[in-house]
Every structure is written in C-alpha cells, then in structure tokens.
Amino acid sequence: MIPLFDLTRQYMKIRGEILDAIDRVIASGRVILGENVEKLEKEVAEFVGVKHGIGVASGSDALLIALQAMGVEKGDVVVTTPYTFFATASAPYRLGARVVFVDVEESTFNMDLNHLEHVLRKEKVKAVVVVHLFGRTMDLEALSFLREKYGVMVLEDCAQSFGSEWKFENGKVKKSGSVGDAAIFSFFPTKNLGTYGDGGMIVTDSDQIAEECRTLRVHGARKKYFHEKVGYNSRLDEIHAAILRVKLRYLERWTEERLRVARTYQRLFEERNLPVIYPRVEEKGFRYHVFHQYVVLFENEETRDRVKNGLSERGIQTAIYYPLPLHLQRCFGDLGYKEGDFPVTESLSKRSLALPMFPELSDEEIEEVVRTMELFI
Numbered sequence: 001m002i003p004l005f006d007l008t009r010q011y012m013k014i015r016g017e018i019l020d021a022i023d024r025v026i027a028s029g030r031v032i033l034g035e036n037v038e039k040l041e042k043e044v045a046e047f048v049g050v051k052h053g054i055g056v057a058s059g060s061d062a063l064l065i066a067l068q069a070m071g072v073e074k075g076d077v078v079v080t081t082p083y084t085f086f087a088t089a090s091a092p093y094r095l096g097a098r099v100v101f102v103d104v105e106e107s108t109f110n111m112d113l114n115h116l117e118h119v120l121r122k123e124k125v126k127a128v129v130v131v132h133l134f135g136r137t138m139d140l141e142a143l144s145f146l147r148e149k150y151g152v153m154v155l156e157d158c159a160q161s162f163g164s165e166w167k168f169e170n171g172k173v174k175k176s177g178s179v180g181d182a183a184i185f186s187f188f189p190t191k192n193l194g195t196y197g198d199g200g201m202i203v204t205d206s207d208q209i210a211e212e213c214r215t216l217r218v219h220g221a222r223k224k225y226f227h228e229k230v231g232y233n234s235r236l237d238e239i240h241a242a243i244l245r246v247k248l249r250y251l252e253r254w255t256e257e258r259l260r261v262a263r264t265y266q267r268l269f270e271e272r273n274l275p276v277i278y279p280r281v282e283e284k285g286f287r288y289h290v291f292h293q294y295v296v297l298f299e300n301e302e303t304r305d306r307v308k309n310g311l312s313e314r315g316i317q318t319a320i321y322y323p324l325p326l327h328l329q330r331c332f333g334d335l336g337y338k339e340g341d342f343p344v345t346e347s348l349s350k351r352s353l354a355l356p357m358f359p360e361l362s363d364e365e366i367e368e369v370v371r372t373m374e375l376f377i
C-alpha cells in the first residue's frame with residue numbers, strides 16, 4: 001500500500017520532541033494564547049518577511065477574519081478562482097460579498113492575471129483572493145503590479161504554499177504571503193507545515209489589519225467582555241503552536257525531500273516517455289514550488305479515471321483536486337454561473353490527478369507508482 005500522504009512516518013522521527021513540547025504546555029497551565037502562540041506568530045512573520053502574525057483556529061477562519069479585517073462587507077465584489085479549496089470562496093461569500101470567479105492558467109493552476117485585469121478594468125473590486133495552488137507560487141511581480149495599478153486589496157491564500165518563493169526582476173526573492181495586504185496559512189495536518197489538528201494564521205505588514213484580526217479572533221473584544229465587533233472564537237491553541245514550533249525547524253529539510261520526490265517522478269516520466277503533463281522542478285536558485293501536492297494531467301477524463309482506478313486496485317492512493325469546480329457547486333448557485341464559463345478550470349478538474357507526495361516517500365515507492373501508471377495509460 002502506498003498512501004497519498006502519511007502522517008505517521010514523520011511523527012515517528014520527531015515523536016520525543018513533540019511529546020515534550022505538548023507536555024511543557026500542559027505543565028505550564030497556560031493553554032490558550034500563551035508564549036508559544038506569540039513566539040510562533042513572530043517566527044512565521046519573520047520567515048515570510050512581514051511584520052505581524054495572528055494565530056487562529058484554521059485556515060478557513062484565517063480567510064474569513066482577514067477579509068473582514070480588510071473591510072470586506074455585504075455587496076462588495078471579491079474576485080477569486082473557481083479552482084481551489086472551497087474555503088477560499090466561502091469566506092467572502094459568508095461575509096455577503098459578491099464572489100466573481102476568474103479562470104486559471106493551465107500551466108500553473110493559478111489565477112490567470114490577464115483575466116483578472118479584464119475584471120479589474122470593468123468592475124469596482126474590493127479585494128482579490130489569489131491562491132498559490134499545490135505549492136506553486138504565482139507571479140508575485142505581476143500580482144504586485146496589478147495591485148498598485150488598480151488600487152485593489154489582495155489577500156494571498158498560502159494554505160498550500162508555506163515557504164514558496166518568487167524572484168523579482170531586480171533579483172530580490174520574496175516569499176508567497178509577503179506581497180498582498182495580508183496572507184493566510186493553514187496548519188491542517190497534511191499541509192507542508194501542519195499540526196495534529198486544525199490551525200491557521202494570518203500574516204500582514206499592516207498594523208491596522210493585524211489589530212483588527214487580533215480583536216476579531218476573541219469575539220471582537222479588544223478589552224475582555226467589551227465587544228466592539230461581532231467576532232469569533234478562533235484562536236490557535238498553545239499545544240498546536242508548540243507542535244508547529246518544533247516542526248518549523250524541520251521545514252527546510254522536508255521541503256528538500258519534497259523536491260527530491262518531484263525530481264524522481266520527473267526523471268521517471270522522462271525516461272519512460274509517458275504521455276502525462278507533470279510539474280517541472282526548475283532549478284532557478286529559489287523555491288518557486290514547494291510541492292504541497294504533486295498533480296499531473298492526462299489527455300482526457302477517461303484516461304485519468306482509468307489510471308486512478310488501476311492504481312487504487314494495486315493499493316496506490318491518489319486524489320482528485322478538485323472534482324467539481326467552485327462555480328458549479330450547488331451552494332453557489334445564486335452566483336449565476338454555468339458549465340462552460342471557465343473552460344480551463346473545467347478541463348483541469350477532469351484531467352488532473354494528485355499522486356503520492358510527502359517528504360518520507362521513498363524512491364522505490366515512487367518507481368512503483370510510475371511503473372503501475374504505465375500499465376493503465
């Protein structure tokens with residue numbers, strides 16, 4: 001059996017440190033908003049290259065709280081892509097915004113900035129939520145350019161891209177999460193930096209957005225029991241912050257291992273000349289891709305499904321991210337979209353397949369995945 005993702009292999013290597021960290025939190029008696037959350041917020045903000053980090057209960061809450069702190073409210077237009085995890089779009093929807101989707105690029109799975117500019121020219125847009133899908137950074141330079149040109153607020157959904165980077169023309173390398181007005185991370189267990197439960201964080205350079213997020217996560221009260229806003233109970237637990245601080249120290253090593261896995265897939269696909277489109281590991285001297293997922297494309301849905309079923313029969317797990325694009329989800333029916341509106345997204349959702357990807361996946365296992373794929377293509 002080869003899993004898509006395996007939490008236990010990694011845990012066995014760091015078990016002692018994790019249990020110590022958890023023990024220290026409980027023994028300290030301070031389990032909510034203590035020194036671990038505070039330190040992790042600083043460490044993550046510093047890692048990304050921005051001023052503030054605000055720990056919250058999940059990536060989904062981070063999106064909701066960040067958008068509310070950025071001033072998104074009923075009737076505002078918020079643009080995002082239909083090819084992402086549900087929460088990216090449900091957050092602005094829940095705040096009463098009118099969600100406008102724009103299609104993605106086939107080569108990157110990320111928002112097509114030409115389509116975005118088209119919308120920005122036509123509509124008054126309050127905020128754009130961009131996603132660095134599967135760990136691949138979108139063009140941060142082009143994004144920054146549009147943000148300034150149109151004076152639109154940008155929230156970066158970095159749930160899948162912790163540590164990914166982009167190199168600007170002037171040679172400067174920036175992390176995903178450092179160019180928007182704010183950015184969010186998810187610490188869901190399967191994420192590149194994940195805890196053993198739910199968790200999330202907002203990062204921002206803006207003192208005002210940070211202050212607003214800190215207030216919203218504790219029921220909108222700057223001073224306890226005095227509520228200025230209707231907020232949420234959404235805090236990152238001390239135990240999770242302590243776990244994440246241990247894991248953050250390993251992240252660099254784990255990212256290297258993810259790159260090894262991606263390089264091995266690439267070498268095997270090249271050697272066997274398989275008719276699949278796969279993400280390239282380009283050695284550019286910066287991490288434009290951190291391979292949260294390793295997603296390949298087949299010629300059509302029929303081939304994709306045949307390979308998926310064949311792998312499954314032989315004990316190899318895969319997944320489809322995402323089988324139904326967001327503009328076709330029943331709950332968003334009132335947005336008025338229909339099949340055919342976003343052809344790239346619709347095609348990708350029919351042709352894509354995520355293969356096993358995690359730092360501890362062995363070269364032998366990768367070979368078995370590719371050998372088995374070859375039988376069914």
Ligand SMILES: Cc1ncc(COP(=O)(O)O)c(C=O)c1O
Pocket residue numbers: 058059060061084085087088131157159160185186187188198199200
């Ligand atoms: C792109 C994206 N955005 C948001 C989220 C939401 O994060 P969480 O599961 O921590 O709520 C996820 C998590 O799956 C995600 O992949």
